Amino acid sequence: MRIVQQVFSADPSAIDAVHDLFARLETAAALPLEDFALEVMKLSVHEWIANLIQHADFARHNPSIHLILIPKTDGVQCMIQDNSMGFDFFHQAALQEEYLDEAEVIPARGRGLLMLIACTEDLKYRQLDSTERNQLEFFISRTISFSSTSADLFRSKATFSDPPPLSCTDREAA
Amino acid sequence: MSFPIQTAPPNLAVVRIGRALDFRNAAEFKAAYQQHIQNGTRNFILDFSGTGILDSTGLGAIFSLYRQLTPVNGQVVFAAVSRPVQVVVQLTRTYKVFRQYPTVEDAHQHLIGHVSTV
Numbered sequence: 001m002r003i004v005q006q007v008f009s010a011d012p013s014a015i016d017a018v019h020d021l022f023a024r025l026e027t028a029a030a031l032p033l034e035d036f037a038l039e040v041m042k043l044s045v046h047e048w049i050a051n052l053i054q055h056a057d058f059a060r061h062n063p064s065i066h067l068i069l070i071p072k073t074d075g076v077q078c079m080i081q082d083n084s085m086g087f088d089f090f091h092q093a094a095l096q097e098e099y100l101d102e103a104e105v106i107p108a109r110g111r112g113l114l115m116l117i118a119c120t121e122d123l124k125y126r127q128l129d130s131t132e133r134n135q136l137e138f139f140i141s142r143t144i145s146f147s148s149t150s151a152d153l154f155r156s157k158a159t160f161s162d163p164p165p166l167s168c169t170d171r172e173a174a
Numbered sequence: 175m176s177f178p179i180q181t182a183p184p185n186l187a188v189v190r191i192g193r194a195l196d197f198r199n200a201a202e203f204k205a206a207y208q209q210h211i212q213n214g215t216r217n218f219i220l221d222f223s224g225t226g227i228l229d230s231t232g233l234g235a236i237f238s239l240y241r242q243l244t245p246v247n248g249q250v251v252f253a254a255v256s257r258p259v260q261v262v263v264q265l266t267r268t269y270k271v272f273r274q275y276p277t278v279e280d281a282h283q284h285l286i287g288h289v290s291t292v
Binding site for chain 1: 196197198226227229230231233234257258261262265266
């Protein structure tokens with residue numbers, strides 16, 4: 001399987017381009033990921049690029065986002081590079097964690113970083129030494145279960161606790 | 175992008191989410207349901223048939239709706255959940271909060287029963 005690379009602009013149109021890319025990759029079975037893992041990969045890329053579009057400061061450069069997907073024997077390594085000013089990923093994630101218990105006063109957003117941390121492996125964020133680019137890097141295993149990746153990101157007094165559904169309409173139709 | 179909302183008695187609305195609910199249109203979604211809450215709607219069926227994108231911001235907007243309705247005995251339920259939506263629901267464990275039904279009609283039947291017993 002080949003390395004997949006694509007450059008996106010840092011504006012909302014990038015989101016449709018990301019989903020178009022993953023639709024093509026799914027059709028071509030171009031990534032060694034089972035269905036659930038592929039959805040998690042797509043969601044992770046979406047969340048990070050959405051975060052860059054909404055919050056990153058690209059003031060000094062022509063904004064660009066470079067996605068690199070490297071197929072491995074047991075999953076896919078993902079790297080997302082950008083030329084923004086960067087930001088303190090883990091500090092922001094810690095703030096989001098604090099906000100979880102204050103859901104009544106904090107707007108119902110700002111959980112994307114926690115979702116990323118919960119559903120990926122070996123997540124790293126750093127500025128690349130040789131350039132002024134920043135890189136988010138993580139791994140998605142070929143087979144993952146939701147129990148190992150989920151997190152209670154919308155804490156509430158849950159009204160019931162049905163077991164997670166095992167199927168959904170897309171799969172039933174397949 | 176818009177969110178067609180079909181109302182039905184008693185105090186019930188079906189929101190067709192469409193292709194995406196994410197950071198790009200979450201505010202529009204909130205404005206759409208807010209108007210119906212002000213008009214007395216207390217129960218919402220979110221129809222996810224054909225929805226390819228639901229992100230953390232979109233789910234946050236749904237959670238805002240849930241928070242507004244819970245104190246007034248309202249409900250938010252999901253219908254025809256697509257695979258991408260199911261993955262987000264599972265990752266965030268929000269299946270504990272939002273009941274799911276295979277179809278809008280099934281959800282409608284449940285909510286009619288709920289409203290009649292309140």
